Amino acid sequence: MLRVQNKRRAKRQNMEESNMKAKKIISLLLALALVVSLFAACGGDGKGSSSQAENSSDESNQTESTGGESSEGEAESTGKVDGGGYEVNYMYLVAQEGTNQNKVNEAVAALAEKELNMKVNMIPMTFGTLNSQLSMMLAAGEPLDIFPAFSSNFSTYIESQYVVNLAPYLDDLQGAKEVLGSDFDCGYLGDFFIGLGQMKERGYPAGLVVRKDIFEELGYKVEDFNITTDDYSSFDQIGDMFAKVKEKHPDMICLDGTSIMGTQDLSYMDNMGSNFGVLENYGQTTEITNWFEGEQWRTFCEIAQEWFKAGYLSQDIAVNQDGGETKLKAGNCFSFITNVKPNTDIEKLAQTGYEVSVIQMGEAMKNTNAVNSMLFAVANAAEDPQKAAQFLNWTYTSQEFNDLINWGIEGEDWVLTDDGLASYPDGVDATSVGYHNDFGFVYPNQFAGHPWAGNPTDIWEQYDVYNEGITTSKAYGFTFDSTPVANEEAQLNSVVEQYRKDLAFGVVDDLDAKIKEFNDALYAAGLQTVMDEKQKQFNEWLEKQ
Known part of the structure; x- marks a missing residue:
């Protein structure tokens, strides 16, 4: 027996409503494609x-x-029974x-x-x-x-x-x-x-997953590394290691995959559902800012540029579609960056066939x-x-x-x-x-x-x-409703798609000019409108806590 809902839906066949449904489906497909790819990469x-x-x-x-019409009290009603x-x-x-x-x-x-x-x-x-x-x-x-x-x-x-x-x-x-x-x-x-x-x-802290055999061949232990955003010079420890890998194995790619610090949306800040207005410093603030014009993101781009110019990164890393696990499994990659957790080493062994060591690259944050x-x-x-x-x-x-x-x-x-x-x-x-x-x-x-x-x-x-x-973000429990700024976010996603990877992987020549161009494009696409709406909703939520 068809449900009343389906009967009513079947009667709605005028052209305007059909077009609206098609637009919704297309919008859902695009959003699903973005989130599914992110979620799959995380593990999750x-x-x-x-x-x-x-x-x-x-x-x-x-x-x-x-x-059809009902009330909350009708939650007690019984649905269709099939057999037992x-x-x-x-x-x-x-x-x-x-x-x-x-x-x-x-x-x-x-x-x-x-x-x-x-x-x-x-x-x-x-x-x-x-x-x-x-x-x-x-x-x-x-x-x-x-x-x-x-x-x-x-x-x-x-x-x-x-x-x-x-x-x-x-x-x-x-x-x-x-x-x-x-x-x-x-x-x-x-x-x-x-x-x-x-x-x-x-x-989901960022972490560097490295081949254990080469890592130990060079005399390293995980305890030798203390990578922290409190001191960005600590990332030099990774660059120095890459230099030794390159010296010992000249043909090996030191870092490959689809992720680097500047693409780690879940690691260094609370993006509150999108990257368009975030809480920096692992969510330990209540002021929403533009991460892409902040000191941290610029620093990450500069570090990546140094690594790219030194030949540590794959030359096609900004357009590569294969994850780090795939690259490591192929045999000519030393490391990749991903989100890490307590048993990442066991998980990546199963996925790559190599024993790995894991170097955490910052704090873990709950949002x-x-x-x-x-x-x-x-x-x-x-x-x-x-x-x-x-x-x-x-x-x-x-x-x-x-x-x-x-x-x-x-x-x-x-x-x-x-x-x-x-x-x-x-x-x-x-x-x-x-x-x-x-x-x-x-x-x-x-x-x-x-x-x-x-x-x-x-x-x-x-x-x-x-x-x-x-660490728990100050926005833990808050969920942003993007409906009022859906058009702006769609345009912003297009801008990010155009600029972010080239900058985050350091493959551009004039970093300062390109970062400015990126941010100008973001604001032209409505970034400030999204940030203002997100701050407004967040302030209202904070008042109720």
């Missing part, structure tokens, strides 16, 4: 004025249960669809039926398929209960009534709230509760983006949002569920070792396994599941300690 941004969120919340509450219970359409990310995908789907369905009396239709998506299909599915109102929502689209999702406001269902999310702690509240955009983040690291860059949201197409919320809550508390979606079928795709780690069964490896993701950073609660072999047995405890010890 948010947006909200109270008035806009309240209006969107009211509109969503009118349609979230049936697609409600059927949840659950979308989640996978590295690739393995040969045992159907077995995993069946195992999750059996588990949910046993523990929740619910049925589950699993919808696995790679980053690529999510980027191309999610927007279309939401716009068409296709069957979907739970899906991964990226922060660049929050305002659009609310305005388009693609997501349910979960605020009426907080009682059904208490298990997840206990797991997430204070990070639970980062799911709000104003008064609209969009969804739940993942249990993972809460800070809202670290929590809500991706949230599990309930789609407005859900037949029963309350039951969808109950299922979502369960995904944060079930060890078996998190192991299933990450490692696959126990006994076939993985076994439990004597020390409590997950590992390949005898005779199975990465090339022959039927299902294996190692995608805990995009799953509800990897801490509930088993760590993979090679990690310390106490890795989740290490994450807890790490998360508790990092």
Whole structure:
């Protein structure tokens, strides 16, 4: 039986509305492409004025249960029952669809039926398929209960009534709230509760990942390095190391990949959902400034220019599309820069085939983006949002569920070792396994599941300690609503695309002139307007704290 929402949507076929829908889809696709690429590189941004969120919340509450008129009290209504219970359409990310995908789907369905009396239709998506299909599915109102929502689209999702406001269902999310702690509240955009983040690291400091064999061949230890933004001359330690690598291995590229200090959006400042107005000094200020004309960004560009002119960087690094992991794996790259965390060395060994050492390049900072860059949201197409919320809550508390979606079928795709780690069964490896993701950073609660072999047995405890010890931005909990400045941000993104990489990687000749040209273009595209709007919303948020 078709939902009322879909019937009404089907009747809207005049040309003006069709064109508007097409524009929304195109906008969503562009935003998804940007955020998915960033999120994938991290492992592994948010947006909200109270008035806009309240209006969107009211509109969503009118349609979230049936697609027609309802009230918040109708959150208690029961949706369609399929067999023994409600059927949840659950979308989640996978590295690739393995040969045992159907077995995993069946195992999750059996588990949910046993523990929740619910049925589950699993919808696995790679980053690529999510980027191309999610927007279309939401716009068409296709069957979907739970899906991964990226922060660049929050305002659009609310305005388009693609997501349910979960605020009426907080009682059904208490298990997840206990797991997430204070990070639970980062799911709000104003008064609209969009969804739940993942249990993972809460800070993304920049780090230099180096080949351990060459690093030790040159007599280095990680303890020899103390890279800090309190003293930019400390970055000379890296330049001196590159010089020794070049001397010992003349044909080796010292640094390659797609990242450098000036592109590390999550590391040195709180970008508050976009780079157009930030809180510098790891978010330890309340004044929004333009990072691209500040001393720090200029210094990073100057350091990169020195490295580029010295021949330490790949000559095509500013246009290269291959990540550092790919470059290191190819065998002629010494290092790359990425976001690091407690077990980066284990992760990169699996990704590159080389043992690596990790040199942190600054402090770790916790901000809202670290929590809500991706949230599990309930789609407005859900037949029963309350039951969808109950299922979502369960995904944060079930060890078996998190192991299933990450490692696959126990006994076939993985076994439990004597020390409590997950590992390949005898005779199975990465090339022959039927299902294996190692995608805990995009799953509800990897801490509930088993760590993979090679990690310390106490890795989740290490994450807890790490998360508790990092610097917290003064804007932690604030989510910027970019709706009033959407046109300006679109133009600003085009400017950044034109200038930033050449400057950040130091491949330009006249750095001063090019930085000025870049900033002139930013202000001409509306940067000051965005910064003023962001400061206004932030000040209003601060007054309520």
